[in-house]
Amino acid sequence: MNWDKTGHLKSLNTKAVELLGLDPKQCLGQAAPELLSCGKLLSFLQEAPDKGKIMQVNGQDCYVCLEQMQGPEQGSTLILRPGQEQIDEYLQKEFTYLLDNSYDGIIVADNLRILKVNSSFGRITGVSPSLLVGRYIDKLDATKHVCLAALVEVIRLTRHHKKTITLQRKLRSGNEIFVTCNPVFNQRQQVDRVVINVRDIKELKKLEDQIKKLSVLRREGETPQQHHAALGEIVAESPSMKRLLQLVLRVSQVNSTVLLSGESGTGKDVVARLIHRISCCNKEPFVSVNCGAVPENLLESEFFGYEKGAFTSASRTGKPGLFEQANGGTFFLDEVGELPLNLQVKLLKVIQDQSCRRLGSTRNIDLNIRFIAASNRDLRKMVAEGQFREDLFYRLYVVPINIDPLRQRRDDILPLAIMFLKEFNEKYGTSRSLGHELISILESYNWPGNVRELQNVIERLVVTADSDILRAHHLPNSIYQEALEDGVYWWVGENLNLRQARDALERQMIQKAVAKTGNARKASHLLGIDHSTVVRKAQRLGLNLKSVASKSQQKNQP
Structure with a gap:
């Protein structure tokens, strides 16, 4: 049956007349809603699916599909194919489509031969599916x-025991794989077919780890905004940060003391909050x-x-200390290396005894606190120099976690x-975006201030840039000049003409x-030019040659 682009019937063959019980003289030129009394067929036409489907038409099973015509003969053709052979062909195509879109390797076999093998089987095992289809199992x-x-072993065991069998092989x-064979029984309860699933254990482990991370980091009913707040500024694309996150996930499930080390600005406070956020005491205070x-x-107070x-200026009602406020939760000691020695010994006692006493009181207060400490200083060196207590260091040094500087990740x-x-x-x-040349500099700069410096630079660019595309010349001068000196970047903007680009390159080379x-x-x-040319060009380009030479000498000194 052919329909024009307005939805009116143009032509139909005798089979359509017979199947639908139509009078050709009366139905030609009619629209689909007026013509088709079969509601399901009408809704099928209105949906205009990309693929066909099996449906009943006037009490008869048919394979029905709608094909769109392009070009001058715009319109559509409705194809109805009654009969089990057509239906079987359609179902076979559907089965193959579903099989090939399975992530697991799947094999279907009867008592003699392998009937179907999907593409995922080849991906997992390295054996081409075409080499197996049609092959006799015993061959x-x-x-x-x-x-x-x-395969041979699992099929034999499944047929013998008439139940699902799983083998593990390397x-x-x-790579290690799970091979699971499921029996399919006929009416006489004999094994007529077997369906085999092949799974890569490495991939399963990876999925399991991802699920664990998501289940830990994403609480039930949590909004994306809350999830983002939980992770804070944690980004783990580098191998070292991925390892750190895995360690954090393990440590957060126990109550051990953690010592975070790393340069200033690496995000030690963010990691500490993440440990608390995904720990079992996340509902309790984080101080x-x-x-x-x-x-x-x-x-001390x-x-x-x-x-x-307790002392002259003490409040009349007294005041609970930070230890009391953190009871049941997490106490984060940032820059613990700055604690004076007289307080270090008292902190050690609190960590050991899990109790404290207010100033002016004779009553001990029982505590249940998880301690996390952080320092950008070398505490071992401070211990050797007598600036940090050795016993406190080892009390804190239970689970050390070092956060690499940004230049190393x-x-x-x-x-x-x-x-x-x-x-x-x-x-x-605003709607700022990063230009390509800017990205190159950001990725090559050493970031002495680490993540905090990067965050501040991005905020400065967003606030001060004169265009929505952030470019190299928008950067702070210190970063921009270092990029020029290191040869990371010489093309200073897409809007420059040839002379300006040449000047920028000459300046960098000199x-x-x-x-x-x-x-x-x-x-x-x-450079292969006269001395006077170098001096003249440097003057024109505003380059102080003595200053450049002096900086270079200082940089190369041990």
Whole structure:
């Protein structure tokens, strides 16, 4: 049956007349709703599916499909194919389609031969499906491939025991697989077919780890905003950060003391909050104190609290200390290396005894606190120099976690930059994006201030840039100049003309030559031009050759 582009019937053959019980003289030119009394067939036409389907038409099973016509003869053709043979053909195609879209390797076999093998089987085992389809099971050469031996064995065991059998085998590639064989019974309860699933254990383990991470990090009913807040600024694209996250996931499930180390700005406080967030005490308080930010004369009263009248300026009602406030939860000691020695011994006692006493009180308060400490200083060196108590160091040094500086995990730089860019775009109502040349500099810069410096730079770019595309010249001058000196970047913008681009390249080459040789005369030999040309060009480009040479000498000094 052919329909024009307006949905009116143009032609139909005798089979359609017979199947639908139509009068050709009366139905030609009619629209589908007026013509078809079969509601299911009408709804099928209106849905216009890409594939056919099996449905009943006037009490008869048919394979029905709708084909769209292009070109001058626009319209559609409705095809109805009654009969079991057509239906079987359709079902066979559907079965093959579903089989090939399974992530697991699947094999279907009868009592003699292998009937179907999907593409995932080849991906997992390295054995081409085309080599197996149609092969007799007892003719498979089990010596050629571990998987073939497993197939023969699992089929034999399933037929004998008439139940599902699973084997575990290790391939020559080193991967391990599960081979599960399920029997399919006929009406006489005999095994007529077997369906075999092949799963890669490595892939299953990977999926299991991902599920564990998601289940830990994503609580039931949690919104994406809450999930983002839970992870904070954690980005784990680099191998070291992935290892760190795996360690954090394990540590968070126990109550051990953790010591975080790393340069300033690497995100020690973010990791500490993440450990608390995914721990079993995440509903309890998280108390954070920067040991270097509290005046020394207030530290003890802040940590332990005090009773009324404990000292001259004490509150009349007294005050609970930070230890009490953290009871049941997590106490985070940031920059623990800044604690004075007299307080270190008292902190050690609190950690050991899990109890404290307010100033001016005679009553001990029982505690249940998980301690996390962090420092950007070398505590071992401080112990050797007598600046940090050895017994406290080892009390904190239960689970040490070192956070690498950003320059050692460059895979994290771009994802972090994108995350901060999105955050500040939302905060300031802008729509900035990163230019390619800017990305190159961000990824190559050493970031002495680590993640904190990157975050501040991105915020500065969003606020101060004069265009929506952030480019190299928008960067702070110190970063921009270092990129020029290191040869990371010389094309200073897409809007420059040829002369400006040439000047930028000449400036960089002269700067590098002088830095390498130490003076303009030697640099001219390296560049293959006269000494006077180097001096003239440097003056025109605003380049101080003495300053460049001096900086280079200082940089190369041990």
